Amino acid sequence: MTNGFSFTVEIFMPTxxxxxxxxxxxxxxxxxxxxxxxxxxxxxxxxSIAPLWRPQQAQRMxxxxxxxxDALLVAVVAEPEPPPDHxxxxxxxxxxxxxFFTSEFAVRAEIYRRPDIGLDEMLNELTDDFIPLRNAxxxxxxxxxxLQRSFVCLxxxxxxxxxxxxxxSSSEPVEEIAAPSEHTVASEDTSTAQSGS
Numbered sequence: 001m002t003n004g005f006s007f008t009v010e011i012f013m014p015t016x017x018x019x020x021x022x023x024x025x026x027x028x029x030x031x032x033x034x035x036x037x038x039x040x041x042x043x044x045x046x047x048s049i050a051p052l053w054r055p056q057q058a059q060r061m062x063x064x065x066x067x068x069x070d071a072l073l074v075a076v077v078a079e080p081e082p083p084p085d086h087x088x089x090x091x092x093x094x095x096x097x098x099x100f101f102t103s104e105f106a107v108r109a110e111i112y113r114r115p116d117i118g119l120d121e122m123l124n125e126l127t128d129d130f131i132p133l134r135n136a137x138x139x140x141x142x143x144x145x146x147l148q149r150s151f152v153c154l155x156x157x158x159x160x161x162x163x164x165x166x167x168x169s170s171s172e173p174v175e176e177i178a179a180p181s182e183h184t185v186a187s188e189d190t191s192t193a194q195s196g197s
Contacts (some may be wrong), residue, residue, distance in 0.1 A: 009075040010149075011042065011066055012138075014104060017052050017067050019077070020044030022145075027083055031132040032074050032152045041065040051142050052104065072102055072158045073138070074130065075149040097165040102158040105140050109133035109152065119164055123156075131156055134173070172179055 004023040007030055011018040022044055024033055041066055050058035068074070093112040096119060100107040111133055113122040130153035136146040 005080045006045075007079045009042075009044075010046075010075040010077060010153040011068070011071050012052065012073040012075070012104070013070055014072065015052050017050050017055065018044060018047060019050075019058075020047035020064070027080075027086055028078075029132070030074065030151075031128075031130050034074060034130045034153055037129070040067060040069060042052060042068045053140050053142075072104060072155055073107070074153040075136070075138075075147075076151045076153075077149075085167075099163055100159055101161045102154075103141070103160065105134055105138050107133065107138050107152070107154060109136035109154075112155055123162075126156065129156060131152065142178065 004025045005027045006021045006023045009020065009022045009030060022030070022042055043063065045063050047061050047064045048055075048058045049061070049064070050056075092115055094115040095110050095112055098109065098111050098119065100109070111119070111131065113119060117125075133152050133154055134150065136149045136152045138149065138152075140146075
C-alpha cells in the first residue's frame with residue numbers, strides 16, 4: 001500500500017492519453033503540484049495508455065513515468081478525502097465561462113478570477129504552467145464524442161485562442177468561494193470517466 005494521497009488522473013498528450021493513479025505525499029490540489037515544478041516526471045501507478053481519442057485500444061501496465069511538461073491537459077477523475085486538519089483559504093473569486101482552443105481540442109470551462117481584473121489582464125499576469133478549470137467540456141478538434149470533466153488543468157502554452165462565452169454584468173454578485181479544488185465534484189465523474197478512458 002502506497003502512503004500518501006492518491007488521485008486518479010488523465011494526462012492528455014498530443015497523440016496519447018495516459019490514465020493512472022498519481023500519489024502525493026501531502027494533500028494538495030493537482031494543479032498546485034504541477035505548477036510547483038518539483039519533478040519533470042509524474043509517477044503513475046496502474047496505468048492505462050491509449051491513442052488519444054481511442055480509449056478502446058488501451059494497454060495496461062503497473063507503472064510509468066510521464067513527462068508532465070509535454071501534457072496538453074490533466075484531468076482529475078477522482079481524488080481522496082482531504083485530511084481532517086486540511087484548511088482551505090476562502091477568497092473572493094468571479095466565475096467566468098470561457099472557450100479555449102488548442103491544436104487538439106477545444107475546452108469550454110469555468111475559470112475563476114479576481115473580480116477587480118478582467119480576463120485578459122489575469123491571463124497576462126498568470127505565471128503558472130497549468131490553469132485550473134471547473135466543469136469542463138472537451139471537444140476533439142477532428143470530431144468525436146465530447147468529454148465531461150469536473151476539474152482539469154489546461155497547459156497555458158497550448159492555448160491558441162480563447163473567448164469569454166458571456167460577459168459578466170457589473171451588477172453580477174461575486175461569490176466568496178474556496179480556491180478552486182478538485183475535491184468538491186471530481187468524484188462525480190469517476191464512473192463516466194472510467195468508461196471513457
